[in-house]
Amino acid sequence: MIGCWIGFGVVCFLLLLGWLRRNREGLPFGGGERAGNALVVILGIALPVALLSGLFFWSDIVVIRSTAAPTRGSTRLTVRVIGHQWWWEARYKSTKAVTANEIHIPVRVPVDVVGTTDDVIHSFWIPQLNRKIDLIPGRQNHVLLQANEPGIYEGECAEFCGLQHAHMIATVIADPKPVFRRWLANMAKPVRAPSKPSEERGRGVFLEQGCAECHRLRGTPADGDVGPDLTHLATRRKLAAGTVVNDYVHLAGWVADPQHFKPGNRMPQVPMSGDDFNALVDYLQSLK
Ligand code: CUA
DSSP states (O other), X not given: OHHHHHHHHHHHHHHHHHHHTTTOOSOTXXXXXXXXXXXXXXXXXXXXXXXXXXXXXXXXXXXXXXXXXXXXXXXXXXXXXXXETTXXXXXXXXXXXXEESEEEEETTOOEEEEEEESSSOEEEOOTTTOOOEEEOTTOOEEEEEOOSSOEEEEEEOOSOOSTTGGGOEEEEEEEOHHXXXXXXXXXXXXXXXXXXXXXHHHHHHHHHXXXXXXXXXXXXXXXXXXXXXXXXXGGOSEETTTTEEOSHXXXXXXXXXXXXXXXXXXXXXXXXXXXXXXXXXXXXHTOO
């Protein structure tokens, strides 16, 4: 960018000089037609050829290689990302860890993302970290993710995939390595046991009122695979693929009427008593 601005400045300066001296003969610094031709050959041909060739090799060899899809064995962590209407499932290879929409990675570690889809074509794209890949039925596409700074990197589904395409946010959270290891170890664990009577009751509601038919709580009979794995739901920042924050009010609102927040999503409204409902939300909030 700096080089471009300098080049632009030189061109503007020469244009201005040409206009100011439009009625005069010869070059401003002396020399005749030969010097003028030499100037055209150097600035007009030799310099652009050298610069553009240099930039071509830089982008082709250095930049494209550093962002290319990972090859076998070139990365230390593999995350399977599976697109669903309208959320992202993330599975960590060689562990039991499964999560949704918030993909943690360790900082400064190259990660192989293997993208597939469960239904239609989606496109996984974290613009600050790399280019996009399409998630296509029957195919596996790869993209390299590497974050050099800890932080939160957001991306949206980049391929129209139905009614709630706009509410399909993927968040990559780059953690320092010890934080990531703790996070992954916790994600791989089965669900926590309820620690209060209301949570105990909520667990029963979850297993009996239909939640378990679509959602999984690892370590319980709930093993639905229509919606996200909820084993560690309370560790996520947001609900419904970035649609609302994951706090008491929004979680309760979401369970009470999912179609209000995200019309067309596959989660139905489940009728239940007020006490059952409160116990269920208590239980969901305890799933750290
Ligand atoms: Cu998934 Cu658009």
